Amino acid sequence: MAPKAATGRTSRNPDLIRGVGKFSRSKMYHKRGLWAIKAKNGGVFPKHDPKPAAAETPAKPPKFYPADDVKKPLANKRKHKPTKLRASITPGTVLILLAGRFMGKRVVFLKQLTSGLLLVTGPFKVNGVPLRRVNQSYVIATSTKVDISGVDLGKFDDQYFEKEAEKKKKKGEGEFFEAEKEEKKVLPDDKKDDQKTVDAQLIKSIEAVLDLKTYLSARFYSEPQFFISKFCFME
Amino acid sequence: MVKGHQGEGVRSKSNQYPNTSLIHIEGVNTKEEVSWYCGKQWIALLLHLGQVPRPHGNSGVVRAKFKSNLPPKSMGDRVRVVMYPGNI
DSSP states (O other), X not given: OOOOOOTTOOOSSOEEETTEESSOHHHHHHHTTHHHHHHHTTSSOOOXXXXXXXXXXXXXXXXXXXXXXXXXXXXXXXXXXXXXXXXXXXXXXXXXXXXXXXXXXXXXXXXXXXXXXXXXXXXXXXXXXXXXXXXXXXXXXXXXEOOOTTOOOTTOSHHHHSOOOOOOOOOOHHHHHSOOOOOOOOOXXXXXXXXXXXXXXXXXXXXHSTTHHHHHHSBOOOOGGGOGGGOOSOO | OEEEEEEXXXXXXXXXXXXXXXXXXXXXXXXXXHHHHTTOEEEETTTEEEEEEEEETTTTXXXXXXXXXXXXXXXXXXXXXXXXXXXX
16 A cells, blocks of 8 residues: 555654553554454555665776875865955945055046956046056045946956966077067057047046046155045045 | 154063064054054065054054064164055
């Protein structure tokens, strides 16, 4: 007899206390109607044949055993997360760069890349800062914001900024005698075009705000009499 | 970059602890103002890099730890604080 689903079924033998039922074994035999099942089956409980075991495919012994037991390195399941972005930095915020070639420049934040670095642009026409990646630590956020809703940033990611793999030079006799050709790193035209497209949108938003362009062109600098600790970068 | 002067190392009456230097930053005169600088990096003599961990006393002097101890000869010399790592 196929077992019925037990939904909604309570035990016929209520517990007096945990582990002690109300009815004895013989009473339960009668309650469950086991006598009727036996009678139906000719005086014995019906037996079910055991299910045939699934045929096992014989495992092939491996052809090759390594000479020594080689230890497998533990699997590294770490996933890289981008650095948590400070609350003060949102797309369109004007940032002040604190280090590097463009130290002191005020710059527009575009988006955070998957590596955690911030994608930033001058815009180039305004202060000479190109599309660039910057670490969050080397930046002060201001409360000034630029509208960047019209800018398409989908194509910019860390791959875009990676150095092109240098082709290995084959050493030949002639190489030693030739004057070393200095290959100038010229920015490819498509990158220049990307800069122009992004900046075109930004410059429109910037020119709409009074004095913002002059603000972005100016560098930030400090002198002792400025009392930087008292500066209010965020209003 | 903000300028400062290097002072002595941290010391008690008879014992000196040269691993920490005291630095006076120009324009910083109270303990509260120092908190802005905490965590920022130093550059001393263009060679030594250090960090501003905490103020020293009430008048804006700062304790700084450098990668290698500052030479005692440079006491009174110029020291610079840079503004990174930024925190704002």
